[in-house]
Amino acid sequence: MTTRVGIREVAKAAGVSVTTVSHALNDATSSRVKAETQQHVRDVARNLGYAPNRLASGLRNQRSQILGLVSDEITTTPFAGAMIRGAQDAAYERGYVVMVVNSGLDSELEHREITMLQQHQVDGVVYARLYHQGVELPPALSGIPTVLLDAVTGDPSVSSIVPDEVEAAETAVEALIRAGHTRIGMINNVDDIPATHGRLEGFHNALRRHGIQHDPRHLVIGVPETTGGREAALGLLSQPDRPTALFCFSDRVAMGAYQAATALGLNIPDDVSIVGIDNLELIADSLWPGLTTVALPHYGMGRWAVNRVLDDIENPGAPPEQVRLACPLIERGSVGPPRT
Amino acid sequence: MTTRVGIREVAKAAGVSVTTVSHALNDATSSRVKAETQQHVRDVARNLGYAPNRLASGLRNQRSQILGLVSDEITTTPFAGAMIRGAQDAAYERGYVVMVVNSGLDSELEHREITMLQQHQVDGVVYARLYHQGVELPPALSGIPTVLLDAVTGDPSVSSIVPDEVEAAETAVEALIRAGHTRIGMINNVDDIPATHGRLEGFHNALRRHGIQHDPRHLVIGVPETTGGREAALGLLSQPDRPTALFCFSDRVAMGAYQAATALGLNIPDDVSIVGIDNLELIADSLWPGLTTVALPHYGMGRWAVNRVLDDIENPGAPPEQVRLACPLIERGSVGPPRT
């Protein structure tokens, strides 16, 4: 292997000093080098295959060009992948690269991982959760520009982004209303998390906005998995004046609703329309008919989060913001007009 | 913010020179410093919250302690998350950290991303694919210790790890045979990829090993998605001497088989047993009954891959190896004895 080509090799090959090379390559300090020389240096550098050593430049100007991404879990759903990709794409566009670290539930481990990130002099970190939830920022992060991803905290000085749960629910329910439904059931979650409360609120908002009277017997809560969804849907769809449409807390409970409908001999969407939330393509595309659902914008949130940290890094002092990102409706085949 | 504490602050606080501090902390060069002094220095360092600057040490000893992970896709399945987590866990245990980068299908982008990794002086990279496939190693990676993850290449000098497709299929089919099935159908994929060929071979191996005559009408190929699985299963299960068990190329086609069975009024597992491959928990846990399937060991492969690069880095010259990792059976509820 040939010895690595550094800035001095470039300088020698171009017949100038290393200073000139540096100036030619980072044209920040404008016009300390003649345009013609600059071009020459750049050509030489390219021909030699020169690639700057970021350890060195990072050391010199206290900027590693590295972002840390610490998340809790990463394996169960494709959500984490989407967040990471969004973060990575945004980082790449601005010349940064991201170090991924995840800690399971072990806060001791998390602390040591953050320490490692600090040792690598990360310029900032995005602190992510896989499910929208409230968190407490680990003290180890104080002093490093940080933004929250899919999480919120009490401290109003830290920026964060989460999906807009109530707007997501409104979008889902309005798709049903638009199709003509008025007897709409909801299968909600039990856990005390923002999604549970927000989606319920959105459900009521949408009904109220369209002047639809809500039948309390059409609201059911259960465990947020497929089994719970199946049982809840069985109950709802066996009622005498059963709902003609079901708004499900998640795609998984929607899958349970499909199973219930099938078991009862009900056709989707002719006998009952169904919408979910999550847009888990693995499920939504595999169901028959395809599940109309509202997408949680993990990719977009990932992008936003790193752009926000980078803004904070590049010119600090901007006021923090807590944003809620809108969630788009993804239409497949599970919503149709009610059979009259 | 207090000024960062460096090795010189520690030295001053401990009343020794920076050399001594360095020796005390990295006890590699043994006994150049008295044990008592070493302990003292360490205490002081901890109290000051000293964390070494890895940019500086990396620059000094040409070792960044960073690994690059370049993958093609990352969002569609939770597989990527599992691989990343495996890689990250193994790296962490050995004091490394991983930079994740992914390129979609854009090889131009991939090249630039690899360049970025090189600028950050990554000590090695694992080059990953989301689905087991043959690849060509990008030339930009020559000169950097590299191992392939879920991919193979023609070059025998590069280490790689992939799932053992034929063994996986054998495991799946033998679970059916063990339950008493002899009329076993297979729904295979069409694509010309290792999984297609390997799983078919494993299917035949298992039958042959148990002296079971294979009925060619029980083998069907189709598109590897749920829709294809449903149609294929409808065909298989409508035959007069229909198979009593179905081995499905993937969990998604297994889901299609569930839909077909339900449509035909067949009970799982009483009328027909089903096994898949993938262990996509999102699907396997959500089906009713739960899908018995063979897990693709993405987490384990991720671990293995980084351990292998790190071995190559820490003492080079070991002979490369191409390994196929075994895939465990995950039993849920979709396999039972055939109804006699």
Add this chain to the structure above:
DNA sequence: CTTCCTTTGCAAAACGTTTTGGTTCGGTGT
């Protein structure tokens, strides 16, 4: 008391950049 180790600690160089403060050089105004 001298000599010669051993043990312990220090000063300085090096890693590859960026940037500050000069220096050289050619040209312009008087």
Add this chain to the structure above:
DNA sequence: ACACCGAACCAAAACGTTTTGCAAAGGAAG
């Protein structure tokens, strides 16, 4: 022709470590 100015370039210091080559101190052997 003289002083002066700006353009173009360069030498050197600095970032925070690790490590080499020495020096000092102390002890043992002669």
